[in-house]
Amino acid sequence: GENVEQHPSTLSVQEGDSAVIKCTYSDSASNYFPWYKQELGKRPQLIIDIRSNVGEKKDQRIAVTLNKTAKHFSLHITETQPEDSAVYFCAASEKVGGSEKLVFGKGTKLTVNP
Amino acid sequence: KAGVTQTPRYLIKTRGQQVTLSCSPISGHRSVSWYQQTPGQGLQFLFEYFSETQRNKGNFPGRFSGRQFSNSRSEMNVSTLELGDSALYLCASSTHPGSPYEQYFGPGTRLTVT
Numbered sequence: 001g002e003n004v005e006q007h008p009s010t011l012s013v014q015e016g017d018s019a020v021i022k023c024t025y026s027d028s029a030s031n032y033f034p035w036y037k038q039e040l041g042k043r044p045q046l047i048i049d050i051r052s053n054v055g056e057k058k059d060q061r062i063a064v065t066l067n068k069t070a071k072h073f074s075l076h077i078t079e080t081q082p083e084d085s086a087v088y089f090c091a092a093s094e095k096v097g098g099s100e101k102l103v104f105g106k107g108t109k110l111t112v113n114p
Numbered sequence: 115k116a117g118v119t120q121t122p123r124y125l126i127k128t129r130g131q132q133v134t135l136s137c138s139p140i141s142g143h144r145s146v147s148w149y150q151q152t153p154g155q156g157l158q159f160l161f162e163y164f165s166e167t168q169r170n171k172g173n174f175p176g177r178f179s180g181r182q183f184s185n186s187r188s189e190m191n192v193s194t195l196e197l198g199d200s201a202l203y204l205c206a207s208s209t210h211p212g213s214p215y216e217q218y219f220g221p222g223t224r225l226t227v228t
Contacts, residue, residue, distance in 0.1 A: 032215060043118075043204065043219040044157070089157060091214070099170045099212030101147070104157040 002027040002094035006105025013080050014113050021108045023090035024072040032093040033066060033073045034102070039086045047088075048075070080112045116141065118207050118220035126226045132193040135223045139186050139207030145169075146188040147217060148180060151202040160203075163188050164211035192225075200227045 003026040013019050023033075034049035050057045050064045050073065057064050061080075066073040073092075077084055087109050091102040119138045127133050139146050147170075148160040159172040163182035180190040186207075192199055202224050206217035 032213070034214070034217075036219075043221045046216065046218065049216070091157075093214050096170055099162065100214050101159045101162065101170050101172065102214040102217070103159070106156045 002030060002092055002103040004090060004092050004103050004105045006090050006108055008108060009106065010109045010111070012111045012113060015080060015082060017080055019075075019077045019080050019084070019110055019112075021075045021088055021090070021110070022072060023074070023092070023105050024070075025092040025103075026071065027092070027094055028068075028071065029095055030092040032100070033064070034091050035062075035064060035075050036089045036091070037086045038089065038107075044089060077110075080110075082112050082114050085110060085112045118143075118205060118218055120203075120205055120220040120223050122223060123221065124224045124226075126228060127195050128228055129195055129197060131195050132191060133195060133225060134189055134191045135203055135205075135225075137188045137190075137205035137207075137220055139188070139205075140218060143207035143209050143218075144186050145208045145211045146182060146186065147206045147208070147214070148188070148190050149204045149206065149219075150174070151204055151222070152200075157204070160190065162212070169212050195227045197227050200225060 031052035036044035038044040063076040087107045090105040093100045145164045147162040162170040166182045182188045202222045204222045206219045208217045
């Protein structure tokens, strides 16, 4: 089955710096890669996603890149702000029978220091 | 639109008991997925329901079951509770049945088994 590895597990940056979180996946048939942000005590929020026919997607300060050959994808946050502090989860789709499910990485705790 | 809602938000049960959790999806969303979130295992897929049918199931024992009603509301049930079932149970809704695209999570039910 699909296996998603996420690195680093913790990341501390200064406000204004960039942050990069990387994930690798094992199933070459995976075709959907979302990123979720979970603040302490809150629900996971979908912040950006990418499908396998696209190499990069941007939304303001957030971007995701996908390398299908190497089976890895990354989240890039520029000009970080204290409110970006949260746990970020990557996920990859896995086909099971006639449908698909998400397999999540273990999460990255991002701390943005003012 | 109102977001995904889950009830109850907190629950304390004793080993051996059973529990039922409820999830109401975003209006118009007919697919509901359930996840278990623990510090050690992260987010793990339990099952997905669409049109009152289970479309997909994760690797959990048969003690975990669910159902969906005609109004798309979903319940999950855990019987013969074990200490290891203590977790945050999240449901997510989507307009894309059988696929993990654009899933939106509820706030979760925090289950503690003593």
